Ligand code: ATP
């Protein structure tokens with residue numbers, strides 16, 4: 001009776017069709033980006049379901065990201081597939097593993113029969129015990145229970161229970177730290193984060209404590225295996241697992257209990273795996289165990305898109321597939337349906353530089369379309385501004401390029417801290433956006449904390465801010481202490497800062513907390529004073545040298561410096577510096593980004609106002625939004641229009657990969673570049689900036705080496721609307737529609753007038769000027785800060801255009817077109833091409 005809504009096989013090419021029809025036996029589909037691997041995989045699911053009548057809960061389909069899994073599920077429900085029954089076993093490796101593990105948790109047992117003693121840890125327990133519905137949903141109440149499970153009940157030994165908690169990285173690290181301290185190891189020399197890395201690495205390789213090779217036992221000062229064992233025991237005692245355990249426990253159960261494994265082998269008659277190139281050893285074993293009996297496993301992947309090496313992914317798993325599943329059918333797809341030839345050629349040109357590739361042919365039937373666009377900007381703000389204008393322009397349609405929805409557009413960055421500039425710009429111009437794979441910048445924990453400190457400095461009355469950070473970092477002020485402060489404040493009819501002061505004055509608070517609280521409110525007093533003492537913003541006409549004091553008044557450190565001081569003195573920065581969780585470096589990056597954002601405002605208060613205003617407009621969710629995400633998260637996705645900003649040395653490739661010896665890291669970065677370009681269907685724009693604010697300091701940037709690797713034939717270099725370009729590059733239907741040149745220059749002057757710019761000027765004296773780079777036939781003008789020479793045209797915000805007639809140290813004699821001759825400090829003019 002049931003039939004698919006459409007002929008789902010109709011649109012497939014012969015190779016894809018072959019891959020769909022080969023339902024039984026092992027199949028490896030090895031093919032480049034956009035060749036329809038995922039589409040073919042989904043069609044296989046449909047074919048199993050409609051043609052072979054395999055019930056949907058007998059099909060195991062694993063992908064890498066939650067987003068990809070969701071996307072697949074959605075697509076299978078609609079035309080042409082129309083599978084209405086839910087795919088219960090379609091999800092990420094971790095999601096599927098949790099389901100399995102909840103059913104057999106009791107098979108995960110500890111080494112000792114008694115309860116392990118140890119330091120206590122508070123574990124979040126937000127997982128409710130399973131209701132019958134929930135149990136039915138994961139298949140525990142289905143049919144007759146398999147009686148053989150009962151044999152394995154472990155009532156006398158410590159074992160996991162089915163309502164176990166999954167620890168996040170913070171909890172995980174805290175627990176390890178306690179174990180390290182308990183083992184009398186110097187946590188400073190041997191930080192928990194190091195141990196976490198070692199243990200995660202072992203788990204990725206499916207190594208339980210007893211299986212760690214003796215050659216690696218020397219890790220962590222010879223204590224790693226012992227601590228690993230203790231850690232696993234503690235987790236059991238807490239009825240908890242970490243992320244790595246989810247798969248590892250499954251593998252262990254499968255290996256130890258053949259009957260359990262068999263039941264899953266029977267259940268999952270067909271197994272499908274997307275993004276196979278990113279599986280690690282543990283995932284590989286997991287798959288192999290499940291598929292070993294029936295061998296109906298189909299894996300699809302692309303070695304050029306392997307971007308999780310840093311997490312233990314092994315491209316070698318692809319090569320091993322044919323060994324483990326002899327007679328596997330290997331299918332290659334070569335036609336790319338996603339991108340235009342220029343985009344494809346640009347991506348291929350880059351990835352060709354990697355060594356040791358399996359090598360693939362890729363071709364497309366598409367019309368040429370637009371070349372990949374490349375543009376260099378003066379600084380990060382200009383890059384964000386330009387992209388914002390481009391997005392709006394593309395929304396309206398430009399030249400022969402038809403209008404596009406913001407939904408069609410994506411900005412893909414290497415690291416999440418690169419998102420801030422775009423978020424700020426888009427909030428300012430009211431362009432709706434979404435951030436995938438993490439909260440929006442101003443919603444992040446560390447940003448909210450830091451802003452709470454700023455709020456207290458501006459207004460000590462801000463009790464909400466006080467409550468937020470009074471014990472962040474830890475000051476020994478628990479809920480009880482905070483309650484006492486609140487009571488005191490209420491009695492006094494004052495704010496919490498005064499309440500705390502009153503409480504201290506009458507010694508109403510004992511212990512270590514008292515001293516720490518005093519430090520905290522002393523800090524607030526100091527910072528508040530600094531805010532009050534700050535000089536007002538300079539009026540417009542103070543651009544000429546003599547009116548500008550070279551040293552600010554003694555009581556004013558400037559709001560940017562003040563912000564840094566607050567974050568340092570409060571202990572907030574060191575809290576994250578001492579935090580060894582994998583997230584900590586990212587949080588520190590975000591704090592630096594926050595300080596960068598401050599540069600554009602004249603006071604802390606102005607900044608806070610800006611943020612509260614933009615946060616407010618932010619709340620109205622728009623239907624159409626541009627997507628901002630990391631390259632890692634974009635894997636497997638596609639967008640008609642893609643922007644790839646920040647192609648600079650140190651960003652892409654990342655600094656870490658550049659510092660590493662050998663080129664393994666660099667090759668992975670190159671694959672990331674490849675993944676980025678191949679996400680684009682019609683238009684791909686790569687950009688870089690020559691200057692970036694970094695923790696309040698200007699830093700000059702070099703364009704990414706991958707830019708040099710772009711084949712010139714497929715790239716169009718746009719001229720940045722920078723000072724040096726003397727106008728805007730109008731290229732192939734794009735590039736028109738910017739604000740007037742003078743307006744842009746005025747904005748530029750704002751930048752030049754900022755304190756950050758002045759610092760940069762000082763630094764730049766000692767800095768070599770970057771030279772234009774020759775890149776396979778195309779010249780990229782790495783915009784450089786160069787000194788003036790006599791005859792240069794310049795622009796001054798008040799006096800307009802003029803010509804440099806003489807140079808004396810940092811002062812220029814300028815003959816202005818209208819205002820006549822003036823002597824002006826070089827930093828107050830900007831170069832002009834006019
Ligand atoms: P990636 O390596 O990036 O994950 P992929 O190989 O999984 O890419 P898909 O995402 O499945 O590629 O397909 C890329 C695009 O090409 C999709 O929009 C898909 O609908 C389209 N496509 C695939 N095969 C065909 C076909 N035979 N005819 C028309 N369009 C196709």
Ligand code: MG
Pocket residue numbers: 037038039274636
């Ligand atoms: Mg795919």
